[in-house]
Amino acid sequence: MSDTLNTxxxxxxxxxxxxxxxxxxxxxxxxxxLMDDRINRFFEGVDMDKxxxxxxxxxxxxxxxxxxxxxxxxxxxxAKLVEMGLNDSHFDAVVENLAITLTELGVSDALIGQVAAxxxxxxxxxxxx
Amino acid sequence: xxxxxxDEQFFEIDPNETVLQSLLRNNxxxxxxxxxxxxxxxxxxxxxxxxxxxxxxxxxxxxxxxxNYFLACVCMPENDMTLALPNNEQVWLEAKxxxxxxxxxxxxxxxxxxxDPFAFFAGQFVNLRNQAxxxxxxxxxxxxxxxxxxxxxxxxxxxxxxxxxxxSELDIGMTLSFSHAQGSCHYLEGKSEQSLLLIGSGTGLAxxxxxxxxxxxxxxxxxxxxxxxxSRDATGLYFETKLDELSQHHANFHYTxxxxxxxxxxxxxxxxxxxxxxxxxxxxLDGWRVYLCGQxxxxxxxxxxxxxxxxxxxxxxxxxxxx
Numbered sequence: 001m002s003d004t005l006n007t008x009x010x011x012x013x014x015x016x017x018x019x020x021x022x023x024x025x026x027x028x029x030x031x032x033x034l035m036d037d038r039i040n041r042f043f044e045g046v047d048m049d050k051x052x053x054x055x056x057x058x059x060x061x062x063x064x065x066x067x068x069x070x071x072x073x074x075x076x077x078x079a080k081l082v083e084m085g086l087n088d089s090h091f092d093a094v095v096e097n098l099a100i101t102l103t104e105l106g107v108s109d110a111l112i113g114q115v116a117a118x119x120x121x122x123x124x125x126x127x128x129x
Numbered sequence: 130x131x132x133x134x135x136d137e138q139f140f141e142i143d144p145n146e147t148v149l150q151s152l153l154r155n156n157x158x159x160x161x162x163x164x165x166x167x168x169x170x171x172x173x174x175x176x177x178x179x180x181x182x183x184x185x186x187x188x189x190x191x192x193x194x195x196x197n198y199f200l201a202c203v204c205m206p207e208n209d210m211t212l213a214l215p216n217n218e219q220v221w222l223e224a225k226x227x228x229x230x231x232x233x234x235x236x237x238x239x240x241x242x243x244x245d246p247f248a249f250f251a252g253q254f255v256n257l258r259n260q261a262x263x264x265x266x267x268x269x270x271x272x273x274x275x276x277x278x279x280x281x282x283x284x285x286x287x288x289x290x291x292x293x294x295x296x297s298e299l300d301i302g303m304t305l306s307f308s309h310a311q312g313s314c315h316y317l318e319g320k321s322e323q324s325l326l327l328i329g330s331g332t333g334l335a336x337x338x339x340x341x342x343x344x345x346x347x348x349x350x351x352x353x354x355x356x357x358x359x360s361r362d363a364t365g366l367y368f369e370t371k372l373d374e375l376s377q378h379h380a381n382f383h384y385t386x387x388x389x390x391x392x393x394x395x396x397x398x399x400x401x402x403x404x405x406x407x408x409x410x411x412x413x414l415d416g417w418r419v420y421l422c423g424q425x426x427x428x429x430x431x432x433x434x435x436x437x438x439x440x441x442x443x444x445x446x447x448x449x450x451x452x
Contacts, residue, residue: 026442027441027442027443030442031436031437034433034436034437035437047184047429048429048432048433048436048442049187049442050184050187052442053183053184053187
């Protein structure tokens, strides 16, 4: 019974496992993104450590944790990629990779849905709409 | 446009300009070395409460990060910043040259002896400074020892300010300044059964050699250790005899010399680029630890490949040399 109560009160971030879960997910997620021919051209020539830091910030936010950047940061950060042709299909591919990552880590579909919904809120800024 | 305040003066940061570039453009005297976020000579501190860009803190200790230290050469400010040099500026230690040996046309092995005991891990790097004030980073190719000696593999570059000086003017008995050891490219205790893949080009062998010595001699590493050392031609491969001997003494150590250019002996040398040879031989790197040292393009490319082939990012230790 206490479990039920805890789950009801726990934030999404806590239910997913907090920072530990982010760390577990980031390696798998980023590898999928780099191997995905639909989107990996947007990651050519980037510094992997810096990119991993960004991916971690993104996952933390999508997991319902603290967001360390604003919508304007998202806009600025992706402006060059939008010029390169970044569009909805690429955004969808990233969200898809995120969902597959979480499935592999044994996260329930219900929680994955919540993560995807948070990720979705960044779409307008990422795509500069 | 962002502004920085340093030494009671304000300076503007041009678009795409780093803090260091702005300071140098304004003739401010601040220390720097590699200009690539590696050597940490340009360490500064931001006195404002606002966090500095995390990309300018890569490689710094958690404490320094928390205290808003950053590297000026890779910092593009996101806010106005008030800056100071670290209170204790880089501490320089003294050593004297005890050995100098040319092992190929353009590689020199330099051994210095620290005046004082000196803590480091084999594979880390220090900054060396000559009397003229030229600073360069070199990896430590030996393990800590009672005599406090440090060994470096110095590649003599045609226009190398430091390396040419070291080759021609630095003599045995002369003193040299060096900094504390930095960097995370070193052996890690506690996983002695883990497979290690080490890929180095040119004098990228230096940290790898130190790491291998540390693993085999000090930590009795039992996992397989695969070293791939590459160069364009055979004169760029040095320490061949030492590495052959090491593989004879340790059944778990394997040495593959590689040549991307003219190959005088196809049985002895594997033909091709060192990183491609290594990563085609070992395609599944889940659970491996990978060390990559040498020419920066090779290192960055290999890092990506090793990661895509299953190595965890935190298990990939890369040291990209700048020349």
